[in-house]
Amino acid sequence: MTHLARSRLVGWRLLQAIPVIVGIIIVSFLLTRALPGDPAAYFAGPAADAASIEQIRVSMGLDRPLPVQFVAYVQDLVRGDLGISISTGQPVMHELTTRLPASLELTGVALLFSIAIAMPLGILAATRPNSWVDHLCRAVVTAGVSLPTFFTGLALIYVFYYLLGWSPSPMGRLDFLHLSPPKVTGFYVIDALLARDLETARAALAQLLLPAITLGLFTLAPIARMTRAAMLQILEGEFIRTARAAGLPRRQVLFTYALRNAILPVITTLGMVFSFALGANVLVEKVFSWPGIGSYAVEALVVSDYAAVQGFVLTMALLFVTLNLIIDVIYTLVDPRLGLEE
Amino acid sequence: MTTLTADGASPLAGVRRFLRHLLYVMTDNPMTAFAFMLFLLIVGAALVGPWLVPYDPLATNAGSTLQPPSWQHWFGTDQLGRDVFSRVVVATRLDLMIAVSAVAIAFVVGSTLGAIAGFYGGWAERITGRCMDTIMAFPLFVLAMGIVAAAGNTVENIIYATAIINLPFYARMARTEVAVRRNAGFVQAARLSGNADWRILAFQIFPNSLPPMMVQISLNMGWAILNAAGLSFIGLGVIPPTPEWGIMVAEGANYIISGHWWLALFPGLALMLAVFTFNLLGDGLRDLVDPQRRT
Numbered sequence: 001m002t003h004l005a006r007s008r009l010v011g012w013r014l015l016q017a018i019p020v021i022v023g024i025i026i027v028s029f030l031l032t033r034a035l036p037g038d039p040a041a042y043f044a045g046p047a048a049d050a051a052s053i054e055q056i057r058v059s060m061g062l063d064r065p066l067p068v069q070f071v072a073y074v075q076d077l078v079r080g081d082l083g084i085s086i087s088t089g090q091p092v093m094h095e096l097t098t099r100l101p102a103s104l105e106l107t108g109v110a111l112l113f114s115i116a117i118a119m120p121l122g123i124l125a126a127t128r129p130n131s132w133v134d135h136l137c138r139a140v141v142t143a144g145v146s147l148p149t150f151f152t153g154l155a156l157i158y159v160f161y162y163l164l165g166w167s168p169s170p171m172g173r174l175d176f177l178h179l180s181p182p183k184v185t186g187f188y189v190i191d192a193l194l195a196r197d198l199e200t201a202r203a204a205l206a207q208l209l210l211p212a213i214t215l216g217l218f219t220l221a222p223i224a225r226m227t228r229a230a231m232l233q234i235l236e237g238e239f240i241r242t243a244r245a246a247g248l249p250r251r252q253v254l255f256t257y258a259l260r261n262a263i264l265p266v267i268t269t270l271g272m273v274f275s276f277a278l279g280a281n282v283l284v285e286k287v288f289s290w291p292g293i294g295s296y297a298v299e300a301l302v303v304s305d306y307a308a309v310q311g312f313v314l315t316m317a318l319l320f321v322t323l324n325l326i327i328d329v330i331y332t333l334v335d336p337r338l339g340l341e342e
Numbered sequence: 343m344t345t346l347t348a349d350g351a352s353p354l355a356g357v358r359r360f361l362r363h364l365l366y367v368m369t370d371n372p373m374t375a376f377a378f379m380l381f382l383l384i385v386g387a388a389l390v391g392p393w394l395v396p397y398d399p400l401a402t403n404a405g406s407t408l409q410p411p412s413w414q415h416w417f418g419t420d421q422l423g424r425d426v427f428s429r430v431v432v433a434t435r436l437d438l439m440i441a442v443s444a445v446a447i448a449f450v451v452g453s454t455l456g457a458i459a460g461f462y463g464g465w466a467e468r469i470t471g472r473c474m475d476t477i478m479a480f481p482l483f484v485l486a487m488g489i490v491a492a493a494g495n496t497v498e499n500i501i502y503a504t505a506i507i508n509l510p511f512y513a514r515m516a517r518t519e520v521a522v523r524r525n526a527g528f529v530q531a532a533r534l535s536g537n538a539d540w541r542i543l544a545f546q547i548f549p550n551s552l553p554p555m556m557v558q559i560s561l562n563m564g565w566a567i568l569n570a571a572g573l574s575f576i577g578l579g580v581i582p583p584t585p586e587w588g589i590m591v592a593e594g595a596n597y598i599i600s601g602h603w604w605l606a607l608f609p610g611l612a613l614m615l616a617v618f619t620f621n622l623l624g625d626g627l628r629d630l631v632d633p634q635r636r637t
Contacts, residue, residue: 020479027480032492146614146621148591148617150588151606162598275481276483309492313488320479
């Protein structure tokens with residue numbers, strides 16, 4: 001019964017994502033077509049003459065009515081065609097897929113880092129209100145939301161690269177001494193480990209550390225604040241008082257009873273955290289010359305390569321929707337209340 | 343006659359009570375008082391900064407490039423010999439102007455849409471909700487990048503993009519605040535005495551939903567400043583010689599690995615201080631308007 005109920009909930013949630021995806025596609029279509037100025041001139045690039053602009057207008061179908069263009073746009077998307085990047089001459093889709101693992105590796109490690117720090121911090125702060133841990137938590141939360149990511153990154157580079165010399169030069173995923181490992185997952189650290197190349201894995205990890213910490217510090221604040229608030233609220237609950245009165249061990253009360261319930265609002269805020277993290281990812285990639293899709297978009301912006309930028313925006317939005325879906329599915333799976341509704 | 347004097351006295355008494363409460367909040371929480379002083383400092387720098395700075399923020403000086411901070415140049419000089427202190431102070435106006443305009447547009451448009459959605463419900467609510475969901479479906483900074491890239495690389499478009507990504511917060515808040523008051527006693531009283539819908543919405547419900555929105559505005563300002571600075575950091579909007587914090591950090595970034603830390607540090611600190619001030623002020627305002635949620 002509960003198994004069926006859960007899978008039905010998950011299915012319902014998947015259906016709800018459809019209008020959102022339709023909205024995203026409409027917005028990204030509007031961003032490319034219906035804005036002031038001549039899209040054909042945009043896509044032809046600044047050096048194009050009138051004849052080549054006209055040629056692009058016809059080849060992109062910009063002379064046809066807007067609804068027809070939209071259908072063509074959706075058909076292109078289904079075939080995975082995001083247009084040609086004018087700066088590199090490569091299909092945008094190809095560029096994005098080769099660069100995506102770098103961004104995912106960075107964001108993933110950053111989120112693991114910030115969850116590993118923020119959740120214990122929030123739990124400790126909630127169990128010991130007004131202690132030094134609580135004050136530390138509050139300081140971290142307030143500072144965390146005020147720090148511009150690009151500034152934290154530069155400060156870390158100055159201290160750990162220039163002053164202390166602990167960190168390798170902040171230029172990309174691997175220094176020139178190492179060859180990139182054979183591609184399996186696209187994540188350098190994992191690929192190097194799979195190839196049993198410990199030296200390369202260590203070098204890739206060293207390159208990854210500073211940018212991941214920079215991005216992680218940015219997402220620390222919302223997770224810590226939410227964990228603390230949720231734990232505080234749950235710990236005041238009557239079932240916790242009952243569990244304590246029944247003489248259950250402190251550890252069991254805290255982790256089995258309190259944390260399992262407190263984790264739910266934290267999972268919900270992860271959606272907002274992802275939104276911030278994916279945006280901040282662009283800035284961190286620029287600071288550390290990280291060859292992900294964010295720095296690709298920044299380079300494309302500088303040379304007015306619009307197909308590349310719009311492809312990037314669409315990819316990020318779809319990635320964000322997918323992450324939100326995963327969060328919601330996890331939520332359905334871990335919610336202890338759902339098991340009791342028989 | 344007595345009612346008239348009572349009516350005449352009550353606003354004044356209200357103002358006095360508000361001021362007493364303001365004084366109480368300020369003295370009770372020193373952080374709020376501190377934030378308020380910082381806020382005055384920032385606004386002061388934005389208003390009169392350009393007349394106070396010791397050097398012309400655009401004047402280059404080939405004789406003194408990349409000088410570390412000294413008594414002559416408090417924050418040092420940059421790669422073209424421009425005084426970093428003067429540039430940081432003068433930049434306050436532009437950064438604040440972008441954030442204030444963006445938040446103002448987002449507040450006016452967002453709260454109007456949200457208030458209509460919350461008051462009438464039905465289709466108005468569904469369409470507004472769907473549009474806001476679509477905006478929120480994008481990572482917000484990335485959407486701002488896309489908008490500026492498509493609409494053109496100007497300061498105005500930075501403002502519009504920042505306003506658009508802030509819209510959903512105001513629309514959602516206004517919708518909830520209006521919806522809970524839709525059938526309140528004072529609304530029914532106003533309706534019975536013959537007020538039109540828009541009149542009730544504008545003069546009865548909206549002013550009552552304003553306090554929580556003010557808190558949101560202050561918290562949002564910090565975020566808007568961060569976003570705008572982030573956009574100019576990646577080269578959007580502001581054109582180089584113009585002093586602006588984000589672009590100054592971006593230019594200073596090239597000199598960090600050679601050890602010239604002051605180029606990026608001081609504009610970065612100014613940015614941080616501004617965001618920090620608005621966040622603290624938001625918390626203080628919450629104490630002021632909503633005593634129940636005091637932490």
